[in-house]
Amino acid sequence: MSEILVLVDHSDGVRKPTLELLTLARRLGEPAAVFLGRCAESDVEALGSYGARKVYVADAPEFDDHLVTPAVDALARLAGACAPAAVLVPSSLDGKEIAARLAVRLGSGLIIDAVDVEAGPEGPVTEQSVFGGAYQVKAHVTQGVPIIVVKPNAVTPEPAEVTPVVEQITVELSPAAAVKVVSRVPRERSDRPELTEADIVVSGGRGVNGAENFALIERVADALGGAVGASRAAVDAGWYSHSHQIGQTGVQVSPQLYIATGISGAIQHRAGMQTSKTIVAINKDADAPIFELADYGVVGDLFDVLPQLLDEIGKRA
Structure with missing residues (x-):
């Protein structure tokens, strides 16, 4: 073999x-x-x-x-x-x-x-x-x-x-190995799993409506033991760091569970997460394109839905 x-x-x-x-x-x-x-x-x-x-x-x-x-x-x-x-x-x-x-x-x-x-x-x-x-x-x-x-x-x-x-094994380096690393800065670590490796990802988009409101997204991710993602719109608005952007021009993820909150589902975002095994969408716009991709959809305001989700997770913990 x-x-x-x-x-x-x-x-x-x-x-x-x-x-x-x-x-x-x-x-x-x-x-x-x-x-x-x-x-x-x-x-x-x-x-x-x-x-x-x-x-x-x-x-x-x-x-x-x-x-x-x-x-x-x-x-x-x-x-x-x-x-x-x-x-x-x-x-x-x-x-x-x-x-x-x-x-x-x-x-x-x-x-x-x-x-x-x-x-x-x-x-x-x-x-x-x-x-x-x-x-x-x-x-x-x-x-x-x-x-x-x-x-x-x-x-x-x-x-x-x-x-x-x-x-x-020994390796003879080719002359092309001309670029050398001269310094390193340790990356800030958190208790959350790596975004690209996480089994569960909870993402927020334009509907989160502000950097301060991402605390709610983080609470849900932490309750589920998952990672936090963001749409390009949220990142461009300065609400969350670019390293957490999911999409065609950001990180591509494929978790077991992907929860999209306040994300319309533009093709740029879908390209980064549509291979997720189970997709749950929460959006108050019933016509949002994300629902075409979702396995489960909740039409409602994320600020009403997510606190209820946190309560239910707490009951089952």
Whole structure:
């Protein structure tokens, strides 16, 4: 069975998107994780718990001190050595750039932001949402090693305990690794899950009607253990930070539950959340386009509906 290379997303441990990729990789072949940087024993155990039969480790300061080129060098070397059946990469800003550069390096086909991956007669078959969510398409790579970037929450991680073989690799950096990181500023952290990885997202739009009213959106998100999102209109108005903008020009999410409050459902926003598993819309305009997409809709003022929702959550907690 051919190896499926999985680029590990790690920051203070192996992150959830990697566990999702390992789950998908088991459908296609033999998962082999690619860990770039200092790999702890706990990291190897976490990868093995989700089916990684092999862990390739490349530990060099260049992976922290330079931008994406060293990662491309490592994946290109491995792809040439082990002839994988596919390379799976998490969908992040770095992940997309790594995948694109790797595709050029290998002369391979590239699929971005898949929401599902299955084995097919001619290689992995992906599902994507395209043209702002107007269509769902299936595709497969016809040339070279399939390189597939997968959106978070594409699949529920499923444990499959194995004991991985750890293989240390050395990577010769290409001259293109000329951009060096000179400083870092820690990002402010909260107790809420990462927006792109959250199982539940509660978003507010123009109907929230002010930055101070986002406190209500945050209360609902915290009660459900979810993350907070915002529409472009709310972000442009300065009511919430740009890092929380969901849409075609912001973050794309695919949670198990998406609650849209005071959001009309413009195509710009729908492109960022329409692959959510269950969508609940709350809007006082019964003709709002968001209701066309929603699994459940509540026509009403969010300032009346959300307090009732919080009361009900409290009763069931």
